Amino acid sequence: MTDLVTERLVLYPISVAEAEQMVAGRPAAGTAWEPGFPTEGDVSVAKRFLARCSATGDPRPFGPYAIRRRSDHRVIGGVDFHSPPDEHGHVTIGYGVVPSAQGKGYASEALRALLSFARAGGVVSVKGDADHDNVASQRVMTTAGMLPVGEDERVAYFAVTWDSAAM
Template identity: 80%
Template sequence: MGDLMTERLALHPISVDEAEQMAAVRPDAEARWEPGFPTEGDVSVAKRFLEHCAATGDPQPFGPYVIRRRSDHRAIGGMGFHGPPDEHGSVTIGYGLVPSAQGKGYASEALRALLPFARDQGVTSVKGDADHDNTASQHVMTAAGMRQVGEDERVKYYAISWSR
């Protein structure tokens, strides 16, 4: 599977080798990581990806992606699916960027690419959530076309749906 391209970004599906480097926070000679990458969240995603691959195989296209700037090919964060679609065709997404890449519209741009890709793969809805105080993440989802569908004492829930 190839990269998903946007104007400024490439969403690169993580391979087992890349996940091993991320989990160990040890880049190979060719890795181009922005300072701060991988974040603690990226390391956790890489470890879960490796566990999933060992148990049931590579989940792509419904796995994690590294977000790279096209201008310098540096990894600035991650975005992806928490797993394949459920019995209703729904997936959950997550994302994060290193601090130096935040506030530049990268996460919204990446999510605007991932949503139609999911729809093209037969997904009927994409869900996400953000803590009440994480207004930046809430903005990312609304900027990409998701809408708030609920909340509890800790988080706000977002979704976008399509008919088959």
Template identity: 65%
Template sequence: MSDLVTARLVLHPMTVTEAERVVAGEADGGARWAPGYPTDGDVFAARRFLDTCADTGDPQPFGNYEIRRREGGLAIGGLGFHEPPDEKGSVTIGYGLIPSMRGRGYATEALRGLLSFARARGVTRVKGDADHGNIASQRVMMAAGMQQCGQDDRVVYFEITWFDTVTDGDPC
């Protein structure tokens, strides 16, 4: 699968070998990582991706993506789908950046790119969530076009829907 390219970023679909390197913390094989990459969240997502690959095969294009700056090509974070779309066309996403790259609009740009990609592939609903205290992540989802649709004692839920399809299941 090809990279997804936005104005300032490259969203690179992660391979099994790349995910294994992220989990091991080894940037060999030509990978170029900014200081601070991978974060704990990147390692967690890479492990989940590897588990999915082992259980059901490579989920691409609905897998993990490494966020790289176009200028210089350094990996600065990750984003992706928790799993392929369900029978109703719904997916859940997650994302994160290294601390030194936050506050520059990269997360919003990356999420917009991923949302556009998902919509073009027939996804009808994308869900995400953020801890109550993670106001920055909540703002990223809202800036990318997602709307708050619920909350519980731990997180605030967001979604974007492109069709008049009514989906069931909680939350939202």
């Protein structure tokens, strides 16, 4: 698997062993976690990944990625595809960074890299959502190029769609 490298970050696909370490709350030898990682959301993603691997096999490259800062090599969060693309080329994403890394553009930078990877991999549409009161998350998606496409009483929905012939 190839890492996704940005100006300040490296996104790397997590392995089963790393997901197990996240669930246990202990980093693997040689891995540095920013204080606060893994968050409850990261643990939930790791559990979902482990269940998927057990049931249907490893979904990589359309699975979870850890976000590591290039400057200090610390894992500061994660970004993931909830599942591989469906038969129409659609995926749903999620992301998060620890509180000490928020407000620095890391989540938008990571999401842009994941969107670029998805498009290059034949994905036609990427969806995401954020609670109405989570303005920062909504800003992450719009900064990364996703557009608001609807809302319900609880969440705002975002998406980006590409013409499959334009790849």
